Amino acid sequence: MITHIFVTNRLLKIMRRDVFQAIADPVRREIIELLADETLTVNTVAQKFDVSRPAISKHLKILKECGIITINKQGRERLCQIQPKNLIPAFLWIEQYRNLWEDRLDSFENYLTKLQTKNKENE
Amino acid sequence: MITHIFVTNRLLKIMRRDVFQAIADPVRREIIELLADETLTVNTVAQKFDVSRPAISKHLKILKECGIITINKQGRERLCQIQPKNLIPAFLWIEQYRNLWEDRLDSFENYLTKLQTKNKENE
DNA sequence: AAATTGCGTAACCGAATGATTACACATATA
């Protein structure tokens, strides 16, 4: 797993646009949520938002540049498809700290149970 | 779990500075990495970076504002302590898509080795 | 009491970001 994180960190330094930046924008997160369910054309995506189509086009470009989606020409339309595996680096980075928050929750639970037994002893 | 994600999304919409924005900046990610190991004073954190102390101060403020760290006065120093559980919303958001990438991946190892060869090509 | 230290913040600056409108161009349709 250390190797994974190492690769992740190296990758983040190499990429111009990294995954963290990509998912920092709420519109882009919504786009990801949409495309997680189904492959959509650029226009279909744009219609779900209040912002203009060119704005969505740019967001899609960013998502494409960091590998989170692919855009495939089909006639005059472009199909946007999610590439979920490219979320993994971000996932791994956060997951490093999972044991940290779980440890503290555990110790909190232990603390609570200790309190409870103590209370029972006093009763 | 669905409830968690619902809460997460609502939370993200309410917060001015959200966790995703906080971890979008590489300096702030490094700060988190530092504080994951130990509680540090503002100056100690600043000394680990090339940027000025006020710049670090701002980063710390942002991390504080979205709950990822707490800053406690101790004499004239300020102790910065990680609050890892506040990374959970970001973790949960990405984790929604975990089954998606796990379904499509033949094996995680393959993915990583591909990444590694890609990195070597880029060098 | 005076000097030093740790830190926050204001003022400022250049670059990046996210949005818009206008346009170009390929593809489908009439």
Next chain:
DNA sequence: TATATGTGTAATCATTCGGTTACGCAATTT
């Protein structure tokens, strides 16, 4: 062939971001 549709992109703009220097203030040290 003429028109309509789907899309990318250039030009432009306001805002945000991340950095700096200069300063102020509280707490410690001398």
